[in-house]
Amino acid sequence: MKFSKICIISICLSTLFCFLGCGSIEPSNEYGVYIGANPEDLEDRDLPATIVIDAQYYSSEEISSLQVDGHIVYTYLNIGSIENFRDYYSDYEDITLGTYENWEDEQWVDVSQVKWQEFISAKADELMDKGVDGFFVDNCDVYYQYPTEEIFSGVSNILEDLKDKGGYVLINGGDSYVTEYYNRYYSLDAILDGVNQESVYTCIDWDNDSFGVNTDEDREYFSDYLNRVLDDNKDAYVLEYTNDSEVEEDAYNYASKMGYIPYISHSLELK
Template structure:
């Protein structure tokens, strides 16, 4: 009888333990905080691999804000990710042209020079009216209609490559045109153009924020390898980002393969300044 009694009292206890563990697991998962910011230009929602599409979408839902290549996703997938409270900024390369774009053949005649370290890419003449019109009234319109929360605009560094008034005004025309969609614009890089815009007093009328790569890290493209940024460059970028912040612009950082010690330093720097940052595992941004 003692054995029976022990068995009878044991099972409710066992069930209670299982229930407690399941509840704890569920709560831990449910309360897991979203990460602030991620840049994922190397992934898409339409992989064609069974199960992979859903895995990608679930990964993106873990962030409060992500940057994606819009052509890699359907409007339905964009809506699904946003339904989880994730803001989506769409990548748009305004200062350069990649040879894998479907519109490459139509616009390569407006390119200026090859893009160093990126064999498939060419700097573009942003003052060209046809290029401006396509970015604003075709790609901009198409991507805005997908329900994006903003644009992530790359390669305003063209003004560093060609620091003349024609290129400067060309960039202003493109940015002003994209403003018609009433979406925030974040410029990736482009520190020379950004500082010129701040000096001219028109930065906030043209764009809303900046993302700077490699403030604390740098890339050796010959390997590639991921290293710590040199002190001089780091100091320059920190001073530049302070100017951007003082001008009222939001600030984001994208670093590459920062180790745990460096990540703590970046995290502290961003907390002190109200910036967001993403630690990319590799150049592929997957």
């Protein structure tokens, strides 16, 4: 994870639902992220080929209906942090590491703990049983916050287990962890099929509740990261945020030029 003075570049998706209000999202042909949407929100929508939802709030029948309509369906899965409003929070409060910056209701989790790894594996099995095609894995950035060998091994164990389940594994962000893993093993085959990076071309100005254009330095940093993913024959996705039509066009053009699969949202709610 990398930060600039104004723009927070890599954002935990689990915290995106309560900032900047509602907004429309333009569809793209290839890829869309709708983790803030309920099944009713997606009815009669022109959805892209690959969609990301939070399948915990969908029935197997609703997921099957999306697939019958021709969509590949990935589900959101948070492996590195936990919110205190979750009904299972008290079961894992004893293995939390610290408060997630700017989000006092969320705690980083010690992913080296076996009981957390078993919980994530069981949750993933539940979601696979619903029929999803894979996982959109958030908060591997716990390794950025706590760069120990134990946390590295914990994240690796979780991702390897997800890969063994046979679904597609798409990591959101995770640059510090993924880069370290690649530097050690020279291949990402065992842990992921693709990476989604938020805010490569665009950025978020949290102080003024607005979207902007990223700095050249940060854009280059995340482009280098995604290019390494591509060089390992994995997929590279970008999730951008903007309400400016010119910036939106520029972001699409940049992603296309770089070989990334883009989705551009007008809202952090991702509905």
